Amino acid sequence: MNRILYFAFLLLAFSCCTTKKSQQVTAPAVTVEFNADSAYAFCAAQCAFGPRIMNSEAHDRCASWIQQQFQQYGYDVTLQQADLRGYDGTVLHATNIIATPPSASKSRILICAHWDSRPWADNDPDSANWHKPVMAANDGASGVAVMLELARLLQQHDSAAVAVDFVCFDAEDWGVPQWSDAADADSWALGSQYWSANNSKSYDYGILLDMVGGQGAKFYREGYSLEHASTIVDKVWQAAAAAGYGSNFINKEMGYVTDDHVPVNEKAGIPCVDIINHYPDCRQSSFGPTWHTVSDDMQHIDRNTLRAVGQTLVQLIYTK
Numbered sequence: 001m002n003r004i005l006y007f008a009f010l011l012l013a014f015s016c017c018t019t020k021k022s023q024q025v026t027a028p029a030v031t032v033e034f035n036a037d038s039a040y041a042f043c044a045a046q047c048a049f050g051p052r053i054m055n056s057e058a059h060d061r062c063a064s065w066i067q068q069q070f071q072q073y074g075y076d077v078t079l080q081q082a083d084l085r086g087y088d089g090t091v092l093h094a095t096n097i098i099a100t101p102p103s104a105s106k107s108r109i110l111i112c113a114h115w116d117s118r119p120w121a122d123n124d125p126d127s128a129n130w131h132k133p134v135m136a137a138n139d140g141a142s143g144v145a146v147m148l149e150l151a152r153l154l155q156q157h158d159s160a161a162v163a164v165d166f167v168c169f170d171a172e173d174w175g176v177p178q179w180s181d182a183a184d185a186d187s188w189a190l191g192s193q194y195w196s197a198n199n200s201k202s203y204d205y206g207i208l209l210d211m212v213g214g215q216g217a218k219f220y221r222e223g224y225s226l227e228h229a230s231t232i233v234d235k236v237w238q239a240a241a242a243a244g245y246g247s248n249f250i251n252k253e254m255g256y257v258t259d260d261h262v263p264v265n266e267k268a269g270i271p272c273v274d275i276i277n278h279y280p281d282c283r284q285s286s287f288g289p290t291w292h293t294v295s296d297d298m299q300h301i302d303r304n305t306l307r308a309v310g311q312t313l314v315q316l317i318y319t320k
Contacts (some may be wrong), residue, residue: 002065011168026288027242027315028242029242030318030319031196034149034153035152035169036307037123038149039146039148039213039306039307040145040306043213046127046140046145047141049065051117051119051135052116052136054093054119054170055093063115066115066144066168067121069099069148070097070308073148073154074155075096075101075151076099077097078097079097080097080194080195082094082096084191086187087174088182094191096168096191096192096195098195098219099166099167101164108162108201108204109165110164110165110207110264110270111313112168112192113168113212113260114170114172115141115169116170116191117173118133118139119133119134122177122178122296124294134294135294136296137213137296137297137298137301138213138301140173141213143211145213146306146310147166149310150166153314154317161317161320165203167195169260171189171191171193172260173188174187174190175187175189179189185277189259192263196263196264196267197268199270204295205235206264207272207275208276209309210260210275210276210277211287211288211291212309213302213305214302214305215305216305217277217305218246218250219250219280221251221252222253222278224265225272225273228265228272231271236249236312239316239319242315243314248308254278256281257276259275270271
């Protein structure tokens, strides 16, 4: 073996060892169980309001419902309201819903998701649907549903190793539609941009949930997450393995995704990981066949996916 091949061999061996290390299970599975049926019901309840598009009655009614649910589980809720401007000049009456536990004696983490619906099904295979709103069962409601079930569990089981703040970001999905000639890279994640610029709290780290209920969904290591919070990525993926869901959390990298975690990382300075579905072999979209289509409805929500993500987070939160 020549010297170049030898060093190449050493590099490969080191890489393999590093990969195996990141998959090691560092803690036994916790006994607190995430209830996927409950999370599914929370998802359906949001969809019952209809598409929660900006400046709509359904949007405002759902905001009140989310607020009431967190309050029911003992959380203090702050409504962070702001008038934000969409790519097309529309003034968006946005509400970030911030749920904080009354006790702050433990180290604190952030779990977040967006709760608004895409106004246009601009990735639908039928062009007749491109201007129709999206129900957003997966792309929005699923992340909030997992957070609400976690809030319910945290009230019932007070042995968590950390305190958890929840933030439901608004105005995430008003980004430039594919049928528009406009170009505005900052038109996405408006609510999280506003929150990140105005946040004064300190968190150990954050986790963003986006599209965490799709059928057959898998979760890969996202680019910005690795760039800003690689140790937290390892922590989450190890928790998934410990909880028995290593097959759902794939130890491979995906591309960079413009999402709510980007301003959380870059503006708020909080290392934040994006748990987001990735379908590398889907021709419709790498975000899955229902992404930004009229088919993003409850018929395509999978309790098994909700359970995989939810139990992974339970493992993370309750591990000492």
